[in-house]
Amino acid sequence: xxxxxxxxxxxxxxxxxxxxxxxxxxxxxxxxxxxxxxxxxxxxxxxxxxxxxxxxxxxxxxxxxxxxxxxxxxxxxxxxxxxxxxxxxxxxxxxxxxxxxxxxxxxxxxxxxxxxxxxxxxxxxxxxxxxxxxxxxxxxxxxxxxxxxxxxxxxxxxxxxxxxxxxxxxxxxxxxxxxxxxxxxxxxxxxxxxxxx
Numbered sequence: 001x002x003x004x005x006x007x008x009x010x011x012x013x014x015x016x017x018x019x020x021x022x023x024x025x026x027x028x029x030x031x032x033x034x035x036x037x038x039x040x041x042x043x044x045x046x047x048x049x050x051x052x053x054x055x056x057x058x059x060x061x062x063x064x065x066x067x068x069x070x071x072x073x074x075x076x077x078x079x080x081x082x083x084x085x086x087x088x089x090x091x092x093x094x095x096x097x098x099x100x101x102x103x104x105x106x107x108x109x110x111x112x113x114x115x116x117x118x119x120x121x122x123x124x125x126x127x128x129x130x131x132x133x134x135x136x137x138x139x140x141x142x143x144x145x146x147x148x149x150x151x152x153x154x155x156x157x158x159x160x161x162x163x164x165x166x167x168x169x170x171x172x173x174x175x176x177x178x179x180x181x182x183x184x185x186x187x188x189x190x191x192x193x194x195x196x197x
Contacts, residue, residue, distance in 0.1 A: 014045060014056075023057055025037065026041075032077075035063060036067060036071065038053065038057075038059050038063065038064050039070065041057065089152075091155070097138050097142050100138070101152070101156070104129060104132050104133070105124055105129065105153060108123055108124040109124075109158060125150075126149035127149075130149055
């Protein structure tokens, strides 16, 4: 008995709804992640055939072939647009100032008291860091804007936190009852002044 494949669905193990779900999942991804996903699905459902993946999933066979090649070799292909364009990070453009910033932030840093993260909390603000770097003699052209400085501190692993202020204790029923009791006792102890005329 020979198995006859349905022409509307070239991959018998997938239903049309599953194919739509895989297309949607791939559409939510970009770049190397998308190509890796497409390559995995092509190997799993289309026997590694990029042309069949094109007809089943509607993905470009050149993209699928590139994903298969990346999967086979383990080398990711980066586009020239993403690697060669865009502005360099401030810490890459000004490594000496960035080093001074790290030393400055280290002096103000403290470990998160809950030890939940590896980030250090710091009371040093972005404007405070800029003022300190200016005081160390760095030119204004070498320093970024305050918003960029905040992003740089976050990238370097310093979370900007305000110092915790003392919070007043909430009024509890037990404490309210104690103070009411004290008021009653002080009223009974003090004799009322009588007027003598």
